[in-house]
Amino acid sequence: MAAMAIGLVVSALCYSAIMAKGRFGYDDSLERFRRSLRGGAWGIFATGLSASTLINPAGADGLFCGGGRC
Numbered sequence: 001m002a003a004m005a006i007g008l009v010v011s012a013l014c015y016s017a018i019m020a021k022g023r024f025g026y027d028d029s030l031e032r033f034r035r036s037l038r039g040g041a042w043g044i045f046a047t048g049l050s051a052s053t054l055i056n057p058a059g060a061d062g063l064f065c066g067g068g069r070c
Helices: 002-019 032-049 063-066
Strands: none
Touching: 002 063
16 A cells, blocks of 8 residues: 555656756756656655565564554
8 A cells, every 4th residue: 555655646746847847947858867856765765654564574664654553
C-alpha cells in the first residue's frame, strides 16, 4: 500500500515539474533534471518514512510504521 501512495505522489510531483517549465524559462528538452530531482528526492524520502522491519528485519521502522502500525 505504501508503494502505491509513493507512486501517486511522485506522479503528481513529476507532472507539476513538467508544467512549471514556462515559469522558470530554462531549456531541459528531455525534462530529466526536474523529474529526477523532484521524483527521486521524494521517492528516497518516502521510502525511509514507510520502512518496515516486516520487510527487512535488519533495518528499522520508519516514521509511519513505528509502534507496529504497518
